[in-house]
Amino acid sequence: MSRTLSAIVAVCDDWGIGREGDMLVTNRADMRHFVRCTKGHTVILGRKTLESFPGGRPLKDRRNIVLTRDASFTCAGAEIAHSVDEALSLLGEDENAWVIGGAEIYRQLLPHCTRAVVTKNHCTRAADTFFPNLDGEKSWRPVETDGGYVIQPGEGDEGVAFEFVTYERVEPSDADKGTGYSWFDVAVDVVSTALDHVVG
Ligand SMILES: NC(=O)c1ccc[n+]([C@@H]2O[C@H](COP(=O)([O-])OP(=O)(O)OC[C@H]3O[C@@H](n4cnc5c(N)ncnc54)[C@H](OP(=O)(O)O)[C@@H]3O)[C@@H](O)[C@H]2O)c1
Numbered sequence: 001m002s003r004t005l006s007a008i009v010a011v012c013d014d015w016g017i018g019r020e021g022d023m024l025v026t027n028r029a030d031m032r033h034f035v036r037c038t039k040g041h042t043v044i045l046g047r048k049t050l051e052s053f054p055g056g057r058p059l060k061d062r063r064n065i066v067l068t069r070d071a072s073f074t075c076a077g078a079e080i081a082h083s084v085d086e087a088l089s090l091l092g093e094d095e096n097a098w099v100i101g102g103a104e105i106y107r108q109l110l111p112h113c114t115r116a117v118v119t120k121n122h123c124t125r126a127a128d129t130f131f132p133n134l135d136g137e138k139s140w141r142p143v144e145t146d147g148g149y150v151i152q153p154g155e156g157d158e159g160v161a162f163e164f165v166t167y168e169r170v171e172p173s174d175a176d177k178g179t180g181y182s183w184f185d186v187a188v189d190v191v192s193t194a195l196d197h198v199v200g
Helices: 028-038 047-052 084-089 103-112 183-199
Strands: 004-011 016-019 042-046 063-067 078-081 096-099 115-121 140-150 161-169
Touching (some): 004 016, 004 028, 016 103, 028 115, 028 161, 042 103, 084 103, 096 103
Parallel strands (some): 004 096, 004 115, 042 063, 042 096, 063 078
Antiparallel strands (some): 115 161
């Protein structure tokens, strides 16, 4: 086994994820899905997302790693990291860890993730924080969709359609990686050829 780092997020149609410290959509089915995915594992989150939880307490039944730049910040039941590298260094070799937000943390840790589990709530809400639109990113592709759900009465924002879409990172193809032959190499070739003609 090796370490797996995945992001898990709930987005609206414009990939908005939050406003004024809160989630945009109430969807209890999605909350249960979130617990099923993350329970028993490590979660990495930003200090602001921690503060959005009830009582500002870490999530139970999970190892919580909270990112803050505040050297004096402490939180009972959570481990604190002061940089992305420090957070990653706290993960074990075989750990299945989840990046759970918010926007700042997703942005910085997504390059380290190989999978993103996205709940798409099909609505739009005024948002001040966003997740990168993976449908517009060549380096991510959807590999699984579990859809056709609607938020039921008593389960939150009744009537909103939603689906769970899993994305995986696409390894860059040889073409994307390039040949390692840059414009500089081309320029050197041209000059060398010209010199060959002059000298030889
Ligand atoms: N829809 C979803 O699935 C979902 C999931 C999670 C959160 N959210 C929403 O997202 C919003 C919060 O997101 P946000 O972007 O404002 O905040 P955030 O990412 O939760 O936390 C940002 C904080 O993390 C710390 N931080 C960031 N980068 C760091 C680094 N490189 N090293 C050390 N510490 C670092 C800083 O804490 P200090 O200021 O203490 O230094 C920073 O203020 C809320 O509205 C929340 O409801 C939505």
